[in-house]
Amino acid sequence: MPVYEDIKFEPIAKVGENIILVPLESYSLDKAGRPRYFKVTHIEPLPAIYHDFGSISASSEVTDKEISNLYLHDNQLGQYRIYPLDDIVIKVKQPKSSKRYATKNYVSSIDAFTYPDNLREIFIFEDENATYFDVSNPNNYAISKARAKFVGWKFILEPIVVTSAEDIPKTYTVVPLETTRSEPLDPISWFKTKVGVR
Amino acid sequence: MRKIEKSKSADLTSTSDNTIYTVPTNRTFKLRTLIIDNRESQSVTYSIYDGASSNGDLKLKVTVAANDVLPLTNLVGFEFKTSVVVKPSAYSSGSTVSVGGEEVA
Numbered sequence: 001m002p003v004y005e006d007i008k009f010e011p012i013a014k015v016g017e018n019i020i021l022v023p024l025e026s027y028s029l030d031k032a033g034r035p036r037y038f039k040v041t042h043i044e045p046l047p048a049i050y051h052d053f054g055s056i057s058a059s060s061e062v063t064d065k066e067i068s069n070l071y072l073h074d075n076q077l078g079q080y081r082i083y084p085l086d087d088i089v090i091k092v093k094q095p096k097s098s099k100r101y102a103t104k105n106y107v108s109s110i111d112a113f114t115y116p117d118n119l120r121e122i123f124i125f126e127d128e129n130a131t132y133f134d135v136s137n138p139n140n141y142a143i144s145k146a147r148a149k150f151v152g153w154k155f156i157l158e159p160i161v162v163t164s165a166e167d168i169p170k171t172y173t174v175v176p177l178e179t180t181r182s183e184p185l186d187p188i189s190w191f192k193t194k195v196g197v198r
Numbered sequence: 199m200r201k202i203e204k205s206k207s208a209d210l211t212s213t214s215d216n217t218i219y220t221v222p223t224n225r226t227f228k229l230r231t232l233i234i235d236n237r238e239s240q241s242v243t244y245s246i247y248d249g250a251s252s253n254g255d256l257k258l259k260v261t262v263a264a265n266d267v268l269p270l271t272n273l274v275g276f277e278f279k280t281s282v283v284v285k286p287s288a289y290s291s292g293s294t295v296s297v298g299g300e301e302v303a
Contacts, residue, residue: 087202087222087301113200113303138222 009117011153012079013040018160018172019077023180027128030159037169038075038157046078046152053135053146056088061136062146064096070150071127075159077175080152081120082110087139088146092122093132098179111138129177199302205231206282207296213289215251218297219282229257229276231298233269236262243287244295249280262293273299 013019019038021028030036051067072078082090090110092100100122101108110120124131137143162168204227206219221227236242243261247254257276262268284295 087204111303112202115200138225140220140222 009081009151011040011043011155012123012175013155013173015040015043018169019155019157019175020172021077021125021175021177023176023178025178027125028177034162037160037162037172038077039160040155041158042156044154044156046080046150046154049080049150049152050085051148051150053088053133053148055142055144056135056137056146057142058140059137061134063132063134064093065133065135066130067133067150068127070124070131072124072154074126075157076126077155077157078124078152079155080122080124080150081117082122083120083149083151084110084112085147085149086143086145087112087137088143088148089136089138090148091134091136093134094122094129094178096130096132099134100179102179109136123175123177125175125177201228201300201302203298204301205296205298207294210284210286210289210293210295213286215247216284216286216295217281218284218295219278221278221281221301225279225301225303227278227282227299227301229278229282229297229299230273231269231271231296232258232260232273233267233296234260234262235267235294235296236265237291237293238264238288239291240264240288242293244293245285245287247283247285248278250283251285254280254283 017040020035024035028036049069053062053065056062070078070080084090091107094100099107114120135146160169208216208218210216234244241261241263245256246258247256260268282297286293
């Protein structure tokens with residue numbers, strides 16, 4: 001199942017389905033450096049997490065704002081959609097040094113007009129892929145509140161033990177956690193390289 | 199099309215251009231409500247432009263009697279891409295112009 005396909009806001013994977021996290025770096029790898037696969041064992045809704053980024057001066061931006069309320073426990077994944085409640089423009093950074101939704105020369109953003117809604121989605125795994133927000137006020141007057149609502153799904157995950165190429169799940173959903181600038185590595189090829197399979 | 203409801207009010211300070219509301223970049227403000235409080239002792243004609251009167255688009259021109267309030271609601275078709283600028287024909291004791299509407303991108 002490709003990502004960003006849902007028109008309705010449905011979980012990216014159902015209970016019993018498998019997922020893999022990309023890019024294949026640090027927390028998406030096991031201790032042996034191989035891709036981690038997870039089975040979804042439970043899904044819970046996260047109907048509304050509110051956050052106020054505070055006052056913002058006219059035509060200004062506040063940067064590197066972190067929302068710890070979005071983080072989850074171990075072996076949990078959050079799938080969030082971002083809805084600004086005030087007239088603000090939000091840029092997402094995952095990791096802190098890289099903005100999401102970037103073209104070669106432009107960084108796209110989320111605002112009240114963003115459509116379709118699935119373009120508002122981000123994923124946060126546990127509290128590993130720390131997420132930061134740059135929030136700007138597009139108006140020529142100051143605003144006293146810059147509120148956003150995050151709605152989503154929480155996935156309870158069970159790591160899948162993979163010790164040979166045969167253990168790799170036949171189907172899985174790829175969950176993008178961070179900016180990927182180059183072609184993503186094929187997880188099966190990666191695994192075979194790591195375990196010396198030809 | 200998604201929209202944000204916006205409103206702004208300002209006291210006029212001269213017979214020159216008075217910017218009531220500046221439209222953020224890449225957006226369009228659709229004027230739905232216009233309220234003019236004329237506190238002058240004479241009738242005043244208010245010319246309302248999208249942008250500066252020198253090169254902006256004249257969108258609306260209304261005359262309000264002395265010491266009167268003109269409320270216009272349910273307006274359709276008045277789109278502003280730059281700013282709502284009001285140029286009154288007279289200024290002494292002042293006027294207040296309030297605008298409300300929808301913003302789209």
